[in-house]
Amino acid sequence: MKRWVIDHLASVALVLVAFAVLFAITRKEETPATSQQRELIAPYLSLKALDAADPLHRALLTETFSVFYPDSPERADTLLRALDANREEQFTTLALKTGVESPGLTWAKAARLAPMYLNFLLVYVIVLALTYYGAHTAGVYRFVRMKQRRDPPLREFRRRLSSALADRSGRGRAKQLLSALPHLGAALLKGVAYALLFAPSYVIAYSFKTNIETDSYLVMVLLAVISNGLLVSYANKFTTLLVHESRKGYVETAMVKNLHSSYAWNRPEGISVSAVLSFRKRFPSHVFGHVYSNAHFQYIRTVKEQAAFVVTGLVIIEMALNIQNHLCYELLQTVLYKDYAVAAAIIFAIFLAVKGTEIGVDGWFRHEAKKYDYPVDGQ
Amino acid sequence: MRRLLRYDDGLWGTFWIAGMGVLLAWDLAFLNAPAFARLVEALANTLFGATLAVLFTLLFGWAAGVGGYLFEQHKRRLPSLALSYFMNLIRSIPQMIGILGGYIVLTILIEREILQSQLVQLLWMSFTISVFTFPELADVIRERIEYYRRSDFFDAMLCSGVRESRIINFDILWKNSIAHIAQKLVSTFAMAIFLQCSIDFIISVGLSTDVSLTNFPVTLGGMLATMDSKQDILAISMLFEEIGYWPNLLFRHLQGVSAAFSLVFTLVCMYRVSNGLIRRHNL
Numbered sequence: 116m117k118r119w120v121i122d123h124l125a126s127v128a129l130v131l132v133a134f135a136v137l138f139a140i141t142r143k144e145e146t147p148a149t150s151q152q153r154e155l156i157a158p159y160l161s162l163k164a165l166d167a168a169d170p171l172h173r174a175l176l177t178e179t180f181s182v183f184y185p186d187s188p189e190r191a192d193t194l195l196r197a198l199d200a201n202r203e204e205q206f207t208t209l210a211l212k213t214g215v216e217s218p219g220l221t222w223a224k225a226a227r228l229a230p231m232y233l234n235f236l237l238v239y240v241i242v243l244a245l246t247y248y249g250a251h252t253a254g255v256y257r258f259v260r261m262k263q264r265r266d267p268p269l270r271e272f273r274r275r276l277s278s279a280l281a282d283r284s285g286r287g288r289a290k291q292l293l294s295a296l297p298h299l300g301a302a303l304l305k306g307v308a309y310a311l312l313f314a315p316s317y318v319i320a321y322s323f324k325t326n327i328e329t330d331s332y333l334v335m336v337l338l339a340v341i342s343n344g345l346l347v348s349y350a351n352k353f354t355t356l357l358v359h360e361s362r363k364g365y366v367e368t369a370m371v372k373n374l375h376s377s378y379a380w381n382r383p384e385g386i387s388v389s390a391v392l393s394f395r396k397r398f399p400s401h402v403f404g405h406v407y408s409n410a411h412f413q414y415i416r417t418v419k420e421q422a423a424f425v426v427t428g429l430v431i432i433e434m435a436l437n438i439q440n441h442l443c444y445e446l447l448q449t450v451l452y453k454d455y456a457v458a459a460a461i462i463f464a465i466f467l468a469v470k471g472t473e474i475g476v477d478g479w480f481r482h483e484a485k486k487y488d489y490p491v492d493g494q
Numbered sequence: 495m496r497r498l499l500r501y502d503d504g505l506w507g508t509f510w511i512a513g514m515g516v517l518l519a520w521d522l523a524f525l526n527a528p529a530f531a532r533l534v535e536a537l538a539n540t541l542f543g544a545t546l547a548v549l550f551t552l553l554f555g556w557a558a559g560v561g562g563y564l565f566e567q568h569k570r571r572l573p574s575l576a577l578s579y580f581m582n583l584i585r586s587i588p589q590m591i592g593i594l595g596g597y598i599v600l601t602i603l604i605e606r607e608i609l610q611s612q613l614v615q616l617l618w619m620s621f622t623i624s625v626f627t628f629p630e631l632a633d634v635i636r637e638r639i640e641y642y643r644r645s646d647f648f649d650a651m652l653c654s655g656v657r658e659s660r661i662i663n664f665d666i667l668w669k670n671s672i673a674h675i676a677q678k679l680v681s682t683f684a685m686a687i688f689l690q691c692s693i694d695f696i697i698s699v700g701l702s703t704d705v706s707l708t709n710f711p712v713t714l715g716g717m718l719a720t721m722d723s724k725q726d727i728l729a730i731s732m733l734f735e736e737i738g739y740w741p742n743l744l745f746r747h748l749q750g751v752s753a754a755f756s757l758v759f760t761l762v763c764m765y766r767v768s769n770g771l772i773r774r775h776n777l
Contacts (some may be wrong), residue, residue, distance in 0.1 A: 126586065175631070313762045314757075315758075318718070321728055321730075322731055323731050353775075420585070423589065424587035435695050447696065450594075462595070466591070473586060
């Protein structure tokens with residue numbers, strides 16, 4: 116087996132050991148304390164007349180204890196605390212509720228969680244693929260717009276507005292102002308789009324909640340792709356890579372060799388919109404083809420980071436929107452009911468998904484590096 | 495002032511301050527006093543928490559970046575391997591899962607009455623967030639050191655008797671990489687705000703019956719999670735049915751709309767500031 120795969124597997128093993136140790140510690144800690152507490156409160160729980168929630172009963176109990184046990188004044192407080200903890204347990208401990216499974220990781224629970232995990236993986240893969248495509252497409256689009264030297268709509272609006280104000284004839288001024296308005300509209304639309312792209316998913320979901328079903332898979336995928344700044348951040352990363360590549364010397368050499376270098380849309384020597392929109396983007400006979408290939412190669416390793424962020428987005432969506440029967444909602448519930456064994460198992464399963472992606476991405480990077488004779492790990 | 499506004503980073507930074515100023519002035523005029531006080535507290539806690547996260551990130555990122563380089567240069571295989579292993583492990587843990595883990599520990603500490611001060615709770619949250627944000631800064635620092643290590647001036651300075659640590663910390667990082675580091679820290683600031691608000695919003699679902707939004711320091715996320723604010727945000731969807739409803743958002747639903755606006759506006763502005771720095775310094 117190759118060294119990089121062993122490295123990944125070793126970290127999986129390390130996390131597994133860490134979870135096992137943590138699990139063992141929390142189990143050890145919980146059992147004696149709980150049984151001790153139960154022994155302490157057992158005689159008092161059988162007293163029908165005692166209501167530990169009633170302030171009068173609590174005061175009476177404290178006074179009685181101070182008369183019977185004057186040497187240990189803390190005894191009443193300890194008992195009351197134990198009674199309170201027991202009362203809280205009645206509400207929060209899953210084991211004490213009717214119609215639910217006992218705490219701990221059982222086969223039945225694992226079988227119930229398995230389809231949720233598969234659904235999570237499916238949504239994760241779709242979102243990862245869509246954001247990968249979206250980041251590349253938006254990145255290329257922004258780069259081409261940059262090369263076309265087009266001003267952003269707000270700057271264009273400002274330019275037209277100042278020239279309208281400088282125009283002395285009333286008709287010319289009105290004409291200039293009219294021509295500026297679409298740019299203002301475009302700037303406003305861009306502002307709304309940015310707000311949407313950067314808004315956390317729960318803000319968007321609540322803003323649309325009366326109009327959409329937030330627990331449908333389509334909405335989940337859509338939210339995960341467009342919200343939380345995911346798409347825009349990675350599109351920006353890809354644009355930065357394209358800009359860096361376009362400054363390298365080979366670009367000018369390629370232009371000298373008569374490769375197309377125009378960035379006009381849909382011209383024979385320019386960039387076609389269909390090429391930008393396609394999943395496998397190819398720009399034959401254009402200098403941008405080489406810029407794109409090199410930027411794409413450098414981006415491959417960023418997919419690992421992107422994968423972790425996709426999971427972050429999905430966790431936020433499922434937990435914040437209370438999407439029941441989904442893995443991350445279950446995770447939150449298990450944490451609430453202190454069922455840490457199941458919580459650890461869910462977290463480990465999510466970690467495995469990210470690790471699997473990392474192994475895949477490293478393999479892909481090495482495969483691509485071979486094509487370009489690019490040295491990997493100093494080889 | 496003109497110099498500040500000439501570049502996108504300065505322009506958007508100023509725009510953010512002005513925008514938040516206008517929002518607070520509007521809220522002061524039209525939002526009820528208790529809600530306004532809560533909003534100001536939430537905003538202050540969010541910004542303070544994010545600033546702390548940035549400081550922790552700077553500290554850990556700098557230490558890991560420089561430490562990683564020095565370990566490798568001085569053939570300290572074990573610490574070098576341990577550090578890179580640890581950082582790779584952190585990269586594999588989705589931030590939200592890791593931070594949720596940090597919050598579980600925090601709720602346990604609060605339940606056991608070990609951690610009561612709100613300042614210490616904020617410090618804990620920021621520390622947890624920075625654990626998952628520092629590897630990116632460490633990468634940038636490492637990359638900058640490697641870049642200058644290949645240039646002649648590094649060896650020339652070493653020959654002149656300048657200490658290696660001074661060349662790295664002062665000449666490379668402070669004098670020649672401050673724009674790179676600043677850009678990364680601005681992104682970290684935005685990321686810290688996003689993560690902190692998201693986890694606070696999630697906690698509204700409930701991590702513990704003892705620990706709730708009432709005894710956590712309130713942030714914009716926590717404020718958005720309150721029933722009033724959720725109703726206010728839900729009211730935005732009314733615009734799809736009745737476009738003329740929008741003035742109500744600016745008066746009747748001000749609490750939730752203000753919290754959501756400050757969060758989204760800050761994220762957009764920080765993104766633009768970070769982008770502006772990239773463009774201005776050709777990073």
